[in-house]
Amino acid sequence: MVGYTLVHEAPGVDDYMRLRAVSGLSPKTREGAAAGLPNTWHGVHFLFEGRPVAMGRIIGDGGTAFQIVDMAVEPEHQGKGLGKAIMTALVEELQSRAPSGAYVSLVADGEARHLYAKYGFEPVMPRSIGMAIVIRR
Numbered sequence: 001m002v003g004y005t006l007v008h009e010a011p012g013v014d015d016y017m018r019l020r021a022v023s024g025l026s027p028k029t030r031e032g033a034a035a036g037l038p039n040t041w042h043g044v045h046f047l048f049e050g051r052p053v054a055m056g057r058i059i060g061d062g063g064t065a066f067q068i069v070d071m072a073v074e075p076e077h078q079g080k081g082l083g084k085a086i087m088t089a090l091v092e093e094l095q096s097r098a099p100s101g102a103y104v105s106l107v108a109d110g111e112a113r114h115l116y117a118k119y120g121f122e123p124v125m126p127r128s129i130g131m132a133i134v135i136r137r
Contacts, residue, residue: 001081003048006089010043015052016070019045023072026134041066042093046082053077056086063099068106083115091119107132 011019013033021027028036037043041062045055054073060066068090073082094104107130108116113123124130 001046001085004053004080004082005047006085007045007047007052008042008089009045010037010040010057010070011045011052011055013037015045016055019052019055019072019074020070022074025070025072042090042097043070044086044089046077046086048077054082054086056083056090058090058094058104060102060104064102066094066098066102066104068104071106071112083112084118087115087119 016033041058041060043057045052056071
């Protein structure tokens, strides 16, 4: 991937919020992003011409439960292997640092499930069902 640099840390708050918005993910507040990003277990982002254009993070308790979140690639940089490279970096980090038996989950939106399946992720239905709530103030 000529011209791209992989950085092993989450992007800053402004870039995080921008990448979520332009890639179609739900928006997050500045307050939420500023509080959450420092709690990233492992994050990566790609720079193109010095600017973050893609990201992914792992959150969790560091021992028993982890979740891959915030997989986002700017539309003009999609289809260039960035999402696959991000997943590879995140899964390699989990394989090297997470304890044996750790449970790793993610929410697959749309066709992204095909990418995640390449890394061993499987649907949990019917034995489990994902559930969520969004806090609104």
